Amino acid sequence: MRVLRAQDVGKVLLKGGPARVNEPVSPRFRPGDRVHTRTINPTGHTRLPRYARGRRGVVDRDWGVFIFPDSSAAGRGAKPQHLYSVRFEARDLWGPAASARDAIYLDLWDDYLDPVEVGGSAAAPPDTPHR
């Protein structure tokens, strides 16, 4: 069992505990892509808030490859994958009473997202099979 000692506190705090992973994982989405969040109800840890499940948004930025908390928190490994900033229009989350101008940005991992089918035809299938 590792115990944090007083003399190590400063060092440990400065070092931090990065969640970014240096692994060559391909992104499934690019900025500008329309995405649909999955409707999931895991019993364990997840970072996909209920209010954003089953909603449509647009990928704003790709932050790179990060540990997937749903998997790592359950002791099932890091399952590294791309993390994106996804923009949701306030009205797409809360309905017409919300401001038409406002938006909510969430950081979401590949495993939470499906492509939105464009123009009636299915979008290109993801490179990496998920599930």
Add this chain to the structure above:
Amino acid sequence: MSHEHRHEHGGTPQRPLTETELRVRALESLLTEKGLVDPKALDALIDTYETKVGPRNGARVVARAWVDPAYKARLLNDATAAIAELGYTGRQGEEMVVLENTPTVHNMVVCTLCSCYPWPVLGLPPVWYKSPPYRSRAVLDPRGVLGEFGVALPDGVEVRVWDSTSEVRYLVLPERPPGTEGMSEGELAALVTRDSMIGVARVAPPVRPAAGTPA
């Protein structure tokens, strides 16, 4: 073991302990007795965030961005590196992103799932930031929440709420208030509040000395 916890701010509590406080004490005693927690390390942690790391760090970042356009550009492009230039790094600041407020876009930050917060630049989060009402209403009714903080935004301003669901930590770069031309970086930093860097307040213009008072 001793029940004198050195970080208990002295004196006898004037009120009965809450259930949470009792639970924390029980846990701390147990963990200490089992040798899993070094009480001196706890003290060092508390001292760090009470006396060393706090929102004055973030205020220095903001003031530097206001006076140095090249720094601001670096800050918006790679906040982690630009903030590290001022010496602020580490836990809960490993992946920093800075959001610039403008006359047309207002950013505010929340963690609906818990209490994620950029420690190296803001210290530990205030109680309201961790409270369920703020966490639920910031995303549902940001303009209402901002109004309660005293920020009235015109309809034409776009509100962007950033829910910290990952290890990315957000710092808002508030607008530089009018009337601050010619102020030094240090004077500017003194104007910057914690709440303005969470995005629930504006930075107020400097209070002008009363008429007849030498500047």
